[in-house]
Structure formats: structure tokens, C-alpha cells
Amino acid sequence: MEANQITFDSLPKAMASLFEEVKQIKSLILDTSTKEAGDQLFTIQETGEFLHVKRQTLYSYVSKGIIPHHKRAGRLYFSKSELIDWIKTGNKRPFDVEEQAKKIISKRKRKGGSHE
Template structure:
């Protein structure tokens, strides 16, 4: 008879042991998969700490559309992978003179600064 043979009487204990082992394996798989990709969703506080900026600065970046983010149920989330790519890319977006001029003109019109 094999030493690890399961009998009807030892079945509940064997199932509990098996359940624990599967739970540990699942936990290890999840840890390693997120560890390899390095991606996780972060809150505004976690992102501010990650980027070493104030929360208000992040809100400004979000309102200007210059930082990658996701919004669900009124809450902001940031992908760590997206943020790393954003930092690496720096400010490489093309500078469109027409677009920037239109922004300045529209701001002046809203403030009543137009002298037309």
C-alpha cells in the first residue's frame, strides 16, 4: 500500500490540503504574472508618490490631457506601464503652431482680451 493513498476517512483532510495548495499556486502565478509585466492600476495618491509630484499637479495633467489615465465611476486610475512609457517618451509630441495659436486666441476671447 502506498503511503500517500487517500482513504474515504482521510478524504476531507486531503481535500483541504489540496485546496490550500491550489490557493498558494494561484497566488504565486498572479504575483509572477504581474511582476513580469510590472503593470498595475494605481490611484491618484499612489501615482503622485510614484511620479514624485503633488496630487494637484496630476489633476492638472489629467485636465490638460497630457498624462495617460482611466476614469471609472468618477475615480481616476493610472496604469504603471503607461506611466513608465509616458515618462520615457518625454515631451516628444509634435508642436503644432496653428493649434497653439488657436488655444491662446480662444483663451483671450473667453477672458475678454480680444480687441477686434
């Protein structure tokens, strides 16, 4: 009998080993594909340098929901791949008609200009 041959009794151990190896291979593939795609997280400073805009402009974009971002532990992060997609789509954010209408009505009510 060959040393590498799997028997019925050694099958569970062999399967566990196989699953672990597949898990490691999958992890390596995902890590490599993420690095090749250039996906990395930028800080606000790095994002400003990448987009050639000031920090205040970025904060404005974030508060208006214009730019894709992530917030962790009170800090802003920006995905390079999401920023590239955002630039390619023309920096457009999704337009919600109902939300925009509510904002306009709210502004008019504050100014005292109601059309009822």
C-alpha cells in the first residue's frame, strides 16, 4: 500500500486537509485579484491628492452624498476602485425625485413661501 493512498479511515482527515488547502488557495486568489485591480483604501488626505481637490471640497462632497466613501471609527476612507468608477460615471450621484422635492418644500417653508 502506498503512503499517499487514502483509506476509508483516513478520509475525514484527508478531506479536512483538502478543505484547508482550497481555503488557502481561494484566499491567495482573492488577495491577488484585489491587488491587481488596484483596490486600496485612501485617507481623506490621499483622496485629495488623488483627485486633486482640497480636503474641504471632499468633506462637502461627503456631506452631500456626492462621492462614494466609507466611515470607520469616525474616520473617512475612500476606495480607489470606487473613486475611479465614480469619475468614469461623471461624478453623478443617484437622483431621488421624492427626496429632492422634500428638500425644496422644506426650504420654501423655512422662507415662508408656501404654494398651498
